[in-house]
Amino acid sequence: MLELRFLWFKLVWVMILWLVAVDCQSTHPTEVTALRLIRESFIDPENSLTNWRRGDPCVSNWTGVLCFNTTRDDNYLHVRELQLLNLNLSGTLSPALGRLSYMEILDVMWNQITGSIPKEIGELTNLRLLLLNGNELTGSLPEEIGYLPNLDRIQIDQNHISGPIPKSFANLNKTMHFHMNNNSLSGPIPSELSKLPLLVHLLLDNNNLSGPLPPELSELPQLLILQLDNNHFDGVIPPSYGNMFQLLKLSLRNCTLQGPIPDLSRIPKLAYIDLSNNNLNGSIPDMKLSDDITTIDLSRNQLTGSIPPSFSGLPNLQRLSLFNNSLNGSVPSNIWQNRTFNATEQLTLDMQNNNISGVSGSLILPPNVTLSLQGNPACSDASMTGFCQSPIALVSHLQSIPSNSTENCQVSCPPNYEYAPGSPAPCFCAAPLLIGYRLKSPGFSDFLAYFYSFEVYLTSGLKIKHFQLDLTHEWEKGPRLRMHLKIFPEYTVPGSNLFNESEVLRIRSLFTQWEIPDSEIFGPYELLNFTLLDPYRDIGPTPSSSSSGISKGAVAGIVIGAVFGAVLLSAFSSLYILKLHRKKYSAVSKRRRVSMASLKIEGVKSFTYEEMKRATNNFDVGNEVGQGGYGKVYKGVFTNRTVVAIKRAEEGSLQGEKEFLTEIQLLSRLHHRNLVSLLGFCDEEGEQMLVYEFMSNGTLRDHLSEKYKESLSFAMRVRIALGSAKGILYLHSEADPPIFHRDIKATNILLDSQLVAKVADFGLSRLAPVADMEGVVPGHVSTVVKGTPGYLDPEYFLTHKLTDKSDVYSLGVVFLELLTGMHPITHGKNIVREVNIAYRSGMIFSVIDAKMGSYPSECVEKFVTLALKCCQEDTDERPSMAEVVRELENIWHMMPESESRTSDYIVTESGKNVSSDQSSSSTTKNPYVSSDISGSDLVSGVVPSIAPR
Incomplete structure (x- = not known):
């Protein structure tokens, strides 16, 4: 009995202390409630926010909660900062954030938070730093953010934010930093952003932005960095960009830009120019660039003329990349002459794959200088042999x-x-x-x-x-x-x-x-x-240094009140504990449900089953456009008239939960014009559906068979091969981390209305290996063999070691399909073996697809050679995907102008030939094409994987 009384006394005393702690809170009650709601919306697997359940936020040093050091006019403490950097949090951002009205810094960087950005953040009128980067956020940018009067920095990069950039952002008169790169933002860049008086950094690279580049951006008075790489803009680089007098860096890589390079000589401190991988043409302007320039990258364009003399005498130049253009003349040696290099300075000059004839001036290079002329006429000169190798990339x-040194220290x-x-x-x-x-x-x-x-x-x-x-x-x-x-x-x-x-x-x-x-x-x-x-x-991560400001008299009064109420509390203590346990159990269950949902969402739009039904007219058979082992593909039209392809898995299909999630996880962060875009998914009503952009020209296999009346010309086939290779190259070298596709085949290469090739179906893809603790990257991934017969890398099949060269092999088989029209396996015959036999016997033209029409025989031979190299059994003998792209570009540039520029036509969804100029003035109709091998005689191949016809 005495022990029972002692336990009862302990319980009452604990309740008294609990009451004291609760009633002593000095943080504003609204903000205490808001923080608790914010905590409930998070999933905290490492228990980083455990102390958010005890005491007062500002007094009890809640993790990540920083408050003002003195009470405000209302005698309450207020939250100044929420610092939750890299705590492995998931869940969502609660709308209750908008109640922390005094907050100046919101930092939830580098977690796994999903869901959308609450519009209530627009109520935080004191907010200076909005730091949401490195999460899994989806949805669009709330317009309300554009009315935050004190915002200095907005960082939403490395999420999955979609939709347009709100025009309201033009009201952010104090904002200096827009970091919105690596998302899925779409639409044009609002010209209204040119009104921002203090903007210094505009980072919008790696999105889906389109439309013309706004000329008005040149009116930004303080802009230092304009970084828009890997978007899909129309038209030219506005000439007005040459008037950005404060600009330090201009990066417009891979933006589908055309036209000439503007004159940038009036920008006095420009240090970095990257306009590579566009469709820029004309000659390079002879512009006097800043002495601060370190990098000039104009590679992978259609530039002509000679290397301008103004590229000489640049004292800080580190890299000049002009490869894969049509430049002629010679390389001026005064680019590196009369320049003194210290021990840490390097200069790389990459002039590969042009029409350069040699070097003017001295051929003696300092040890700090690397010059590459591979793929130029200059390499036919024996004196140039030393310059005809690929440069070593400057990567540390x-x-x-x-x-x-600490080598002589004796004690550990x-x-x-x-x-x-x-x-x-x-x-x-x-x-x-x-x-x-x-x-x-x-x-x-x-x-x-x-x-x-x-x-x-x-x-x-x-x-x-x-x-x-x-x-x-x-x-x-x-x-x-x-x-x-x-x-x-x-x-x-x-x-x-x-x-x-x-x-x-x-x-x-x-x-x-x-x-x-x-x-x-x-x-x-x-x-x-x-x-x-x-x-x-x-x-701790960010303890608060606030003081409570509560008087001793107040504490005494609260204690007396607590003792008085203890009797009543003791009567209800058992009920309270029972309720607490139930609440805890409910919270755990809720966290589990949210965790499962977050695993499935992975940053892409979630559609409802009802939306899928409406888009497909209740999955009407008339909307079916394909079928595979997983189920059917439907053409769908949403209420906003967006046309999509909906891949619907059937019960018991080959598309398992793992493949379903894999495709969502991978495609949600991949952005390249030669990869199919995932728009969203549906996972309810027992259904699994993936929603893609609609590819009106179906699969490559469709066009090699009899499904389309108009056949692909050789130029079209090279262009499709090049686009496919660029998509795979992006997976191998630009995706972070890199990805092995593992199921490249003709039915997984889709064609849009312009016959642009896009690689699809990532259900079997695997992440490439990453560096171990010693920085060593394994050369392969050990995995169960999966893929499609006829496309499988033989070494992967035997050893279960998947490498980037496994994708090279599969793509090589696709190249052979493009050349011959054959399937990978026909009546037991393997396409690689059959083409090899024809190639070695000198009868290669006997297996070339007759439906291709006229073609330049030299280019076909080079294409066959490349395809067979890709299909070597020894992985070390196969080229890398970068080398494949380079060789295809060489073939493209070798082709006669009439073939490579004007023979392409656009095939509509109905198969109608819209425009065609089939010139054969410089091509050869091969008389040895065998009519015995044609698409109509072949066994039908695998049906479209995710694409419509």
Whole structure:
């Protein structure tokens, strides 16, 4: 009985303390309620927000909640910052965020948060930093954000945000940084953005933006960086862009731009130009560029004429890329002559695949200079042999410049301590701060030349000594420069091998509040992580330093009231505990449900079953456009008249849950004109459906068979091959991380209304291997063999080792289909073997598709040679996908003008030939084509995978 009374007394005392804690809260009640709702909307697998369930947010130091140090006019504390960087949170952003009306910084970077951006964020009139990048957010940008009067920085990059850029963003008169890259934003760039008086960084690369580039952007008075790579713009680069007098970097890579290069000579401090992989034509203007220029990339265009003399005498030039154009003349040697290089400076000149005849002036290059002339007439000259090799790319992986050596230190440091390599004190063991940091848009191609300048810049911004910083770095896609920073405490007296808490918080706040000023050459940065291992772990991610401001008298009154109420509370304590357990169980169940939903969504639009029914007229048979092992494909039309292809899995189909999720996860973050676009999915009513852009010209297999009356010309087939190869090259080299497709075949190559090839069906795809702890990247992925017979890489089939060369093999089979019209396997005969036999016997033209019409025989031979190289049994003998693209581009440029430029026609959905100019003035009708091998005699192949006819 005594023990029972003691337990009862303990319970009452705990309840009293709980009441005291609750009633002592000094954070505004509205904000306390809002924070609890925000907590409920998150899924917190690592329990980072456990202390959000106890006490007062500002007084009890809730993780990530920073408050003002003194109470405001209403005698309450208010939340100033929400710092939830890299806590592995998922779930959604609660609309309750809009109730934190005093908040200045919202930071949820680098989590896995899904759902849309709540429009209620537009109510945060004090917000300065909106940091949502590195999540799985979907939906469109709320117009309400455009009315935040104090917003300095908006970072939504690396999400899945879709829809247009709201015109209301033109009202953000204090915003300096627009970082919206790596999303799915669509539509034109609003010309109204030109009204922004303080905008310095406009990063919109890797989206689906279209329309013409607004000439009005040249009116932005403070713009330093314009980065719009990998979008789908129309027309030319506006000449007015030559009037951006503050501009430091202009990057318009792979934007489908046409026309001439504008004169950029009036931009006094321009350091970086990338206009590569467009359709720019004409000659390169002879413009006097800034002495600050480090990078000029005009590769993969249709430029003609000679290399302008103005490219000479540029003292800081690191890279000049002009490859894959039609430039002629010679390379002026004064590009590198009369220039003094220090030990860290490099200059790469890539002139491959042009019509360059040689080098004017001296042929002696300094050791710091690399010149490549491969694929030019100059290589026929024996004196040029040394220049006819591919250049070594300037890519540094986890490099650092060592400081003082610690090799002679005899004693090992304790765990989480290490020798500070730059310390004046030898063998100084200290505990560093570990920081992930990235330059988002650097103004150079080679970092080593700026290594020491960067150290000075960063240590000055952090107000630490130069020797306290140690870093390694690696280039990432973008290009962006990722760094791994270690910041060591300064040695002052023995035992000073730790930062104190205030110094840790000071350094962290400099990063999280963007108080380190931007540099012209280094550009904007982002914080990826701020890792606190032992002995700093107890400091916590972002503890608050607020005080409560509650008087002792108030506390005494609350205690008395609590004692008075304890009797009543004791009567209900059992019920309360029971209710608490039920609530906890309900919360766990809710988190599980949300977690399952987030796994399925992965950042793409979720359609309802009713929307699918309406779009397809209740899956009417008249809307069927294809069928495969998974089920059927329907043509659908949404209420906004958007035409789509809907892939509907049937019960018991080959399309399993894993393949369904894989395709959603992969396609939601892949953006390339030669990859089919995933618009959304439906996963309800027991149905699994994927929604794609509608490809009105069906599959490549359709066009090689008798389904279309008009046959593909040779030029069209080369163009389709090149587009397919570029799509796969993007998967291998531009996707992050890279991807192996694993099921490339003619039925998975779709053609749009312009006969642009797009690779489809990623249900079997696998992520490429990543580097291990020592930075070594495995050469393959070990996996169960999957794919389509006839396209399977023989070595993958035997060893179960999947590599990028497995995709090369499959694409090589597709090339052979394009050339012959045959299926991969016909009546037991393998296409690779049959073409090889014909090739070796000198009868290759006997297997070329007769329906192709006239063709240039030299180009066909080169195409056959390339296809057979791709299909070599030994993977090392196969070319890389980059080499495949390069060779196809060479074949395309070899073709007569009438064949490669005017013989293409557009096939409508009905198969009607809209326009055609089948000139054969310089082609050869081959008399050896066998009429015994034609599409009509072949066994029908695999049906379309996800595409309509």
